[in-house]
Amino acid sequence: MDFKFNCSLVEKYTNNSQKTRVLTEDWVEHNLYCPVCGRPYINRYENNHPTGDFYCNFCSSDFELKSKQSKSDKLSKTITDGEYSTMISRITSLRNPNFFFMTYRNYAVQNFILIPNHFFTPQIIIKRKPLSPNAKRAGWTGCNIDLSSIPESGKIFIIKNQLEIERETVIANYARTKSLQTSNLESRGWLLDTLNCIERIPSKDFTLNQVYAFESELKQKHPDNNFIKDKLRQQLQYLRDKGFIEFVTPGHYKKI
Numbered sequence: 140m141d142f143k144f145n146c147s148l149v150e151k152y153t154n155n156s157q158k159t160r161v162l163t164e165d166w167v168e169h170n171l172y173c174p175v176c177g178r179p180y181i182n183r184y185e186n187n188h189p190t191g192d193f194y195c196n197f198c199s200s201d202f203e204l205k206s207k208q209s210k211s212d213k214l215s216k217t218i219t220d221g222e223y224s225t226m227i228s229r230i231t232s233l234r235n236p237n238f239f240f241m242t243y244r245n246y247a248v249q250n251f252i253l254i255p256n257h258f259f260t261p262q263i264i265i266k267r268k269p270l271s272p273n274a275k276r277a278g279w280t281g282c283n284i285d286l287s288s289i290p291e292s293g294k295i296f297i298i299k300n301q302l303e304i305e306r307e308t309v310i311a312n313y314a315r316t317k318s319l320q321t322s323n324l325e326s327r328g329w330l331l332d333t334l335n336c337i338e339r340i341p342s343k344d345f346t347l348n349q350v351y352a353f354e355s356e357l358k359q360k361h362p363d364n365n366f367i368k369d370k371l372r373q374q375l376q377y378l379r380d381k382g383f384i385e386f387v388t389p390g391h392y393k394k395i
């Protein structure tokens with residue numbers, strides 16, 4: 140993989156966001172394989188295609204590319220995305236593409252992450268302020284994707300700090316998350332929220348009480364649920380069945 144952009148493509152462009160789009164999309168088209176099935180390349184959709192920017196015609200996965208210039212090695216916590224209501228309706232109809240998130244510096248790719256579509260819930264989409272009445276598109280409301288609400292397992296690195304992750308590892312990491320796929324958005328939300336809490340416990344071994352410590356935080360996310368602890372125990376069972384954690388002794392668990 141060559142991390143550098145082909146800058147000769149944009150010599151005639153003056154608009155910066157247009158430049159970025161051309162450079163980043165060209166990079167993906169010429170360097171990336173399909174991280175879902177391993178096919179050696181992916182195809183580009185025509186501009187403004189409703190289901191994304193790229194697709195794999197072997198496994199029929201769709202991908203949308205978001206990119207951001209970065210000044211530090213730290214990944215940003217949010218990605219700016221398009222219109223809020225469009226994004227929410229895509230998620231609620233379970234028709235959103237997988238996401239590629241690229242950060243670049245000095246016209247070269249720094250990080251490249253795959254976020255599988257089944258990690259998207261309406262809770263991670265943050266509404267932005269509508270554009271002011273004087274703006275060209277007055278009232279238009281965009282959104283940000285809150286990356287910090289996505290469990291680490293849902294951020295699959297393809298390139299990390301200019302190091303390419305082995306292709307087999309990427310595909311295996313994606314395959315592992317497939318078991319979290321569920322067509323019910325509410326259960327998806329609970330499962331991902333629970334996984335996110337567990338990942339934030341620093342040790343590999345943890346107890347039920349450590350999971351219960353997230354009760355008030357989860358109550359804020361799910362205000363209608365009055366049985367958070369019961370829900371958490373149920374989610375721990377799901378995560379065990381899906382191979383993410385192990386039950387050691389009653390009330391004691393281990394991350395796998």
Ligand SMILES: [Zn+2]
Nearest residue numbers: 173176195198
């Ligand atoms: Zn594929």
